[in-house]
Amino acid sequence: MNCCTDREMMLRRLQAADFAIIDVGLYLDTHPTCPHGLEYFRRARAERDAVLREFEAAYGPMTMDNAAAECSWDWVNKPWPWELEG
Amino acid sequence: MWIYQKKLEYPLKIMKPNARAAKIIMTQYGGPDGELGASLRYLSQRFAMTDKNVIGTLTDIGTEELAHLEMICSMVYQLTRNLSIEQIKAEGFDDYFVDHTTGIWPAAATGVPFSSSTFQSKGDPITDLSENMAAEQKARTTYDNILRLVDDPEVREPIKFLREREIVHYQRFGESLRKVQDNLNSKNFYAFNPSFDKNFNKNCID
Numbered sequence: 001m002n003c004c005t006d007r008e009m010m011l012r013r014l015q016a017a018d019f020a021i022i023d024v025g026l027y028l029d030t031h032p033t034c035p036h037g038l039e040y041f042r043r044a045r046a047e048r049d050a051v052l053r054e055f056e057a058a059y060g061p062m063t064m065d066n067a068a069a070e071c072s073w074d075w076v077n078k079p080w081p082w083e084l085e086g
Numbered sequence: 087m088w089i090y091q092k093k094l095e096y097p098l099k100i101m102k103p104n105a106r107a108a109k110i111i112m113t114q115y116g117g118p119d120g121e122l123g124a125s126l127r128y129l130s131q132r133f134a135m136t137d138k139n140v141i142g143t144l145t146d147i148g149t150e151e152l153a154h155l156e157m158i159c160s161m162v163y164q165l166t167r168n169l170s171i172e173q174i175k176a177e178g179f180d181d182y183f184v185d186h187t188t189g190i191w192p193a194a195a196t197g198v199p200f201s202s203s204t205f206q207s208k209g210d211p212i213t214d215l216s217e218n219m220a221a222e223q224k225a226r227t228t229y230d231n232i233l234r235l236v237d238d239p240e241v242r243e244p245i246k247f248l249r250e251r252e253i254v255h256y257q258r259f260g261e262s263l264r265k266v267q268d269n270l271n272s273k274n275f276y277a278f279n280p281s282f283d284k285n286f287n288k289n290c291i292d
Contacts (some may be wrong), residue, residue: 008097011097013094015093015095019095019246022150023148025146026190026258027258029139029143029146030143030258030265031166032139033143042201050151059205062092062093063091065089080092081092081093081156081160082094082098082156084099084101
């Protein structure tokens with residue numbers, strides 16, 4: 001894969017952090033009392049929250065409710081996920 | 087309800103257009119074992135499910151499938167950017183192009199439109215979970231076939247990710263089926279519908 005703008009690098013960190021939550025969440029659905037799984041989830045969420053804050057501060061909202069909504073409606077700013085930059 | 091995150095589940099950056107690959111990969115959007123059918127199957131089946139953990143599994147896998155169909159659509163979009171008419175004709179994309187230009191529309195690789203007749207929501211937890219395990223295997227086979235047909239590593243990497251997710255989902259549905267069966271009333275020896283035939287279902291209610 002062609003690598004990478006700074007934005008793409010940070011987006012990959014966020015995708016990895018979010019994927020950890022998706023995957024351990026599915027595991028916990030069928031293993032709801034596993035102490036290792038629960039501990040992993042709490043750590044993964046803390047890490048994701050930190051990366052998400054960093055990403056949104058640098059590149060704008062990941063979800064509509066986190067739009068800055070100051071001078072203009074930044075939620076719709078490009079790139080949308082399927083668009084290729086550069 | 088759902089909230090949109092403005093990103094794909096897995097990184098995707100396909101620089102080289104390839105209309106033939108686009109047509110093959112599109113089948114995982116609107117084809118018989120595609121991600122659209124998968125997501126609608128699980129999100130529909132939730133309402134007849136009895137076990138709270140299995141409701142969670144159907145919700146979360148159904149939601150992840152929505153992220154997967156977005157990845158597939160994005161791949162088709164990137165593979166069909168900046169195509170010349172010569173490429174469209176040479177790569178066998180002309181029959182899709184005449185109806186949709188390069189717009190994204192759910193159909194199988196053969197052109198058959200998406201249909202809910204490709205999946206079931208039967209109102210029986212054991213029946214539905216058995217279907218879901220088969221569905222994950224069918225999708226995994228389709229991704230195996232795509233990997234046999236496509237060489238570009240920028241296309242193969244996200245396809246390999248999606249293939250691996252089918253394997254994880256198969257595992258989770260297997261655990262879900264075991265959980266439902268373990269919680270059947272001991273009188274329900276022949277596994278009658280634990281959602282509808284509730285006299286067999288007393289142990290399933292928390």
